Amino acid sequence: MSLKRDYYEVLGVDRNADAEELKAKYRKIALKYHPDRNPGDREAEENFKEAAEAYEVLSNPEKRQMYDRFGHQAFEQGGAGHGGGFRDFEDIFSSFGDIFEDFFGFRGGARGGRTRAKRGADLRYDHTIEFVDAAFGKETELELEKMVTCEECSGTGAKPGTEPETCRQCGGTGQFVRTQGFFQVKSVCPRCRGQGKVITEPCPKCMGRQQVAAKKKVELKIPAGVDTGSKLRLAGEGEPGVNGGPPGDLYVFIRVKPHEVFERRDNDIVCKVELSFTQAALGDEITVPTLTGEQEVTIPKGSQYGDIIRLTNQGIPSLRTGLPGDELVEVILKTPKHISKRQEELLREFEKLESEKLTSRIKRIFTKSGASSKAAK
DSSP, rough: OOOOOOOHHHHHHHHHOOOOHHHHHHHHHHHHOTTTSSTTHHHHHHHHHHHHHHHHHHHHHHHHHHHHGGGGGGSTTTTHHHHHHHOSSHHHHHHHHHHHHHHSGGGGOOSSOOOHHHHOOOOEEEEEEEEHHHHOOEEEEEEEHHOOOOTTTTTSOTTOOOOOEEOOTTTTSSEHHHHHHHHEEEEETTTTSSSSOSSBBBBTTTTTSSEEEEEEEEEEEETTTTTTTTTEEETHHHHHBBTTOOOOOEEEEEOOOSSSSSSEEEEEEEEEEEEEEHHHHHHHHEEETTEEEEEEEEEEETTTOOOOOEEEEEEEBTTTTBBBBOOEEEEEEEOOOOOHHHOOOOOHHHHHHHHHHHHHHHHHHHHHHHHHHHHOO
16 A cells, blocks of 8 residues: 555645646745755655655646546556656756746756756657557567767767857856846846857757757566556656756557457457357357467357356456456357258247247236136126
8 A cells, every 4th residue: 555645635735626726835835845945854855855746746637637546556567657756856846947936036946057957858659559468468669769868979069079168148147137226137048048058169960959869779568457548657768858957758658459359348358259049049068269268168058149158357457456357258149141941941840839839828827817807806
């Protein structure tokens, strides 16, 4: 069982809180426990991280929906998403920099002169898998093209042998300050665009962009039980951060191909088998396919169209519990289109016997009803 506190409790909001209320509550808690205001206070640091994790989930509509349905389990290993878990303070500052700028005046509450770190962009990859791979899981390799840190300049953006220079216009603060009467107005430095440094000799490979496009292979472990719409997160496999910022994440969206025999219903699978009239009426022993091979199944006498024969634990494992569902063998009666003269004779004889049986049953009902009426008189 998870020892984490409920995210709504952490932020002090009810479960119907809107985006503005969430942001306001998070701002208040982040300001109270910010490490610059509580130097050396480990408890304040943990509260600061806890609030950031809660806000990261609840401020994202998709993650909030997953959390409301499954709680913390939705983001544990094998689940279909990611629920926070920041690596360090810089990761938090880079993710919610706009919030910190609002009440500190600059990113993360740092004191001027430092080039801003920026977290890398998250990436999306759509991956199609076979039905059986979704049922049992699979390890595979993805090849994708993404931005990577330029090896030529080690991500500085400057020509090898040179370094970015401190911006002369802002003195490396990244901010341009203007005085208007009694007020000082801060804006982003137009020369360095808030970076605090200027590249005078760009790297010839990345042209000063610090990153280049490249193909990369990524190992992906697909857990048993995924379905179309499942989302797998590969931490740190997104695009690289800028100026020392952490990399983004890679989100793999799963699509499962339809199977020619099986149909999925939650964690159960359905297998439709065609039976002749005689098989359904007299019963039979047949062989049906399962995900692990073939299995003998007994068809009871008098089986009807749509009857279900359940094969326990022959379905798909649950992503949450790992327990498998069942296979549901659904009876489908097949009417022959072409029959021989002898078959027709036998069927008409059968129909006659059924008609006589029905007539006899009706007579017994009326006889019994008449006897009851006389007794009542």
